[in-house]
């Protein structure tokens with residue numbers, strides 16, 4: 182038990198002191214899909230003191246190819262990712278304090294979770310959430326590590342408020358945001374490489390080895406054997422709305438938080454009501470049973486209709502699978518729940 186971290190402590194830049202520092206740190210990971218699974222497992226094995234994970238989805242069969250914390254049973258039972266992840270992570274290292282929240286990243290509850298967070302890791306699949314994280318990071322002065330991957334391509338960048346350009350400053354170098362895993366797919370090595378870079382950067386920052394921090398924006402394509410580093414140190418804008426002299430934090434505004442989204446990773450539309458609605462699942466099961474077969478667990482209720490499937494979460498979020506038309510999604514929403 183005592184030599185659990187011996188190999189990591191033998192690594193000079195960490196040492197016994199660094200290990201002690203890790204043990205006192207709190208990391209928040211937003212999203213526990215592929216990237217989040219990989220970095221959560223690495224950080225828990227490395228002995229970080231406290232880990233908070235948030236995610237809005239449940240485990241599906243199409244996740245198992247790359248989301249390393251999950252099993253067939255999790256997919257079968259539609260277990261929320263944070264619940265399945267927390268159980269698995271806790272069995273890997275029982276000494277780490279792990280908190281999991283089934284939560285949409287746009288929720289105001291996220292702000293309450295930022296207290297005493299030393300570092301955030303981006304493991305989301307969309308730029309709306311990343312720009313919101315970017316504003317939160319600047320407002321609350323929390324370093325964060327951007328990461329994204331699609332197909333065989335990946336990108337990562339480390340953002341330290343007050344020291345580096347923020348994500349907003351880098352708009353010109355960011356990849357085309359129109360592509361999703363739905364359209365071009367993804368292979369697991371791309372995920373593992375991005376996560377490895379993110380975790381390395383996290384370890385450097387958590388043990389205070391600021392000099393070792395990578396200053397460049399890094400991208401690669403592991404299938405095409407390409408690797409680029411873009412020097413972005415001079416890209417900080419004085420009038421940046423997120424990190425400039427008079428920040429307005431545009432992505433924290435209410436208008437930016439109330440819209441329909443197309444989820445990545447499946448053919449589905451999520452509808453999030455402006456305020457949380459707490460459904461009574463037993464009642465709802467009766468109300469929706471004429472539309473299709475009902476399946477429920479403590480976290481969600483699903484109704485399988487002929488040509489679509491509706492999943493309702495505890496906080497009132499609704500995901501409609503099998504359709505892509507936003508107007509049709511709204512009409513199903515109002516018909517079933519309005």
Ligand SMILES: [Zn+2]
Nearest residue numbers: 347350421424
């Ligand atoms: Zn900026």
